[in-house]
Amino acid sequence: DAKTTQPTSMDCAEGRAANLPCNHSTISGNEYVYWYRQIHSQGPQYIIHGLKNNETNEMASLIITEDRKSSTLILPHATLRDTAVYYCIVRVAGGNQGGKLIFGQGTELSVKP
Amino acid sequence: GAVVSQHPSWVICKSGTSVKIECRSLDFQATTMFWYRQFPKQSLMLMATSNEGSKATYEQGVEKDKFLINHASLTLSTLTVTSAHPEDSSFYICSATPIAGELFFGEGSRLTVL
Numbered sequence: 001d002a003k004t005t006q007p008t009s010m011d012c013a014e015g016r017a018a019n020l021p022c023n024h025s026t027i028s029g030n031e032y033v034y035w036y037r038q039i040h041s042q043g044p045q046y047i048i049h050g051l052k053n054n055e056t057n058e059m060a061s062l063i064i065t066e067d068r069k070s071s072t073l074i075l076p077h078a079t080l081r082d083t084a085v086y087y088c089i090v091r092v093a094g095g096n097q098g099g100k101l102i103f104g105q106g107t108e109l110s111v112k113p
Numbered sequence: 114g115a116v117v118s119q120h121p122s123w124v125i126c127k128s129g130t131s132v133k134i135e136c137r138s139l140d141f142q143a144t145t146m147f148w149y150r151q152f153p154k155q156s157l158m159l160m161a162t163s164n165e166g167s168k169a170t171y172e173q174g175v176e177k178d179k180f181l182i183n184h185a186s187l188t189l190s191t192l193t194v195t196s197a198h199p200e201d202s203s204f205y206i207c208s209a210t211p212i213a214g215e216l217f218f219g220e221g222s223r224l225t226v227l
Contacts, residue, residue: 036218041204041221042220042221043117043206043218043219043220043221044157044206046215046216046217087156091216100147100159100162101147101157101159101208103156103158103159104156105156106156
């Protein structure tokens with residue numbers, strides 16, 4: 001079973017920030033929080049990952065709570081092309097077993113004009 | 114950046130035939146690759162772990178004789194769906210990780226069995 005829970009769907013207005021929550025209350029100390037997204041009929045695309053500090057890159061920001069039991073992915077200015085299913089996954093970084101991902105159902109984000 | 118490529122992107126075949134899908138890591142070596150299957154409106158489900166030079170490890174409920182995996186080199190893993198039937202129609206996705214690095218996904222291969 002997936003170790004994360006996410007809302008099934010969310011809507012966001014174009015140009016506004018999209019905040020996608022994720023609960024991972026059973027995360028282990030050596031597990032990172034990863035976010036991927038999947039646009040229809042494509043392979044998952046890496047967005048961002050973090051261990052305990054907040055992270056930011058050109059695509060998004062990741063806010064991880066101090067107890068690491070939940071996190072929020074922030075798309076600062078959502079566009080129509082950000083419409084996708086977003087997956088929050090906890091995994092051990094690197095190594096052979098680090099690639100063995102257990103996907104939950106993800107959040108279907110719809111960005112509307 | 115690192116790229117994982119799958120071929121073919123889509124394939125249509127008749128029931129009873131076998132179909133081979135290739136997964137290549139284009140600019141890194143991968144001792145381990147992973148194969149996922151995704152049915153419409155569902156999430157990705159891990160099928161098996163492909164290990165270079167040794168047998169693949171299959172997840173519970175995945176038939177190893179049905180889904181043959183070969184990982185003959187550090188840049189290529191193949192998934193062969195043998196004696197395909199309509200219920201095998203799905204989106205097959207591979208992923209690969211450099212020896213000690215990040216995880217990258219292929220573009221996916223859509224199989225339709227008539």
